Amino acid sequence: xxxxxxxxxxxxxxxxVYACDPWTSRGRLFPEHDSLTRSxxxxxxxxxxxxxxxxxxxxxxxxxxxxxxDHYRTRLTHTIEVAQVARSLARALRLDxxxxxxxxxxxxxxxxxxxxxGEDALHEKMADYGGFDHNAQSLRIVTSxxxxxxxxxxxxxxxxxxxxLVKHNGPLETAAGExxxxxxxxxxxxxxxxxxxxxxxxxxxEAQMAAIADDIAYxxxxxxxxxxxxxxxxxxxxxxPFLEGLMREVHDRYPxxxxxxxxxEVMRRQITAMVEDVIGVTQANLRxxxxxxxxxxxHAGRTLATFSPEMAEVDRQIxxxxxxxxxxxxxxxxxxxxxxxxxxxxxDAYFADPQLMGSHPWxxxxxxxxxxxxxxxVADYLAGMTDTYAEKTHRQxxxxxxxxx
Numbered sequence: 001x002x003x004x005x006x007x008x009x010x011x012x013x014x015x016x017v018y019a020c021d022p023w024t025s026r027g028r029l030f031p032e033h034d035s036l037t038r039s040x041x042x043x044x045x046x047x048x049x050x051x052x053x054x055x056x057x058x059x060x061x062x063x064x065x066x067x068x069x070d071h072y073r074t075r076l077t078h079t080i081e082v083a084q085v086a087r088s089l090a091r092a093l094r095l096d097x098x099x100x101x102x103x104x105x106x107x108x109x110x111x112x113x114x115x116x117x118g119e120d121a122l123h124e125k126m127a128d129y130g131g132f133d134h135n136a137q138s139l140r141i142v143t144s145x146x147x148x149x150x151x152x153x154x155x156x157x158x159x160x161x162x163x164x165l166v167k168h169n170g171p172l173e174t175a176a177g178e179x180x181x182x183x184x185x186x187x188x189x190x191x192x193x194x195x196x197x198x199x200x201x202x203x204x205x206e207a208q209m210a211a212i213a214d215d216i217a218y219x220x221x222x223x224x225x226x227x228x229x230x231x232x233x234x235x236x237x238x239x240x241p242f243l244e245g246l247m248r249e250v251h252d253r254y255p256x257x258x259x260x261x262x263x264x265e266v267m268r269r270q271i272t273a274m275v276e277d278v279i280g281v282t283q284a285n286l287r288x289x290x291x292x293x294x295x296x297x298x299h300a301g302r303t304l305a306t307f308s309p310e311m312a313e314v315d316r317q318i319x320x321x322x323x324x325x326x327x328x329x330x331x332x333x334x335x336x337x338x339x340x341x342x343x344x345x346x347x348d349a350y351f352a353d354p355q356l357m358g359s360h361p362w363x364x365x366x367x368x369x370x371x372x373x374x375x376x377x378v379a380d381y382l383a384g385m386t387d388t389y390a391e392k393t394h395r396q397x398x399x400x401x402x403x404x405x
Contacts, residue, residue, distance in 0.1 A: 110137025164207030338402025
């Protein structure tokens, strides 16, 4: 896919007509005075960074448990990498960079300890109480659970930031109001009744950039971490012709390059190729669709920020490689089983005796709550834990804690 460089933005041009304009934002649930020095989307970005939830990401699993080594990605470093890619994509398309960055920074707030393993375990425990979904949990965090401001719970993000948070992967409802992939998580439904997030439309192009930046970032850094761990080898990467070509290109140009530099050269070429592909495809889709506003992007009926068919196939092949050699590796599966046990047993203990969670203002009267309400508070508490805190707490409550390494 070719790129029209004359249409690119480099941070020094006006926003495109299809970008979200911070000065015409749909606003916040609780009205506030504008800042004299920052746009509404810049304030969103800054508020996200200053949350407790953001700091906790540094001790939450991406793929490898943090104790395995200091150089593996955590949920925090993954988030920062996603934000960097999202901002670069937004700049190139003359979108609002701050909104794209903010959506990228907040997109993983709701993840439990131990990554998707913890989420699956918590979802199973919450099956009779509405389930657990990390996107819905992210929304709960920024609209209710973070308690930093005198005038409201949450951090009172703009409509556009919240819309991007819940819909960055696409619409949640059909035009008839039915869930596209099963029932829409109740926390999202409940909030949207107060502050309609247009659950049946696509999100802004800024949010779409954050979503595809997530794919680009983890496809690349999971390979990097896989090579570092030994679960992947450069020979295994040859299973993906695209990666084989990149390795041949680097080897031909730098035949005697040391292994660490060789890997980095391949990875940066991978990111560049994927980013340039998305920019070219999105430009072509915009020329075809001709949206004249951010709302026309939302009503386009399709995602405009996508890979080309060729790069989408590369994306599929990389995911197959990662699942086969890392995510489903027996060693990783053993660790996942132990992590799931920790989350499940902590949930049972806290649900049976909420006082084990300690003294918190939100616990007042918890014993008198209906089971579903109690379960949701336990899920909130568990989801907020870091890997290290969950493991430490389990050791305090149980005689045996699985070894996660």
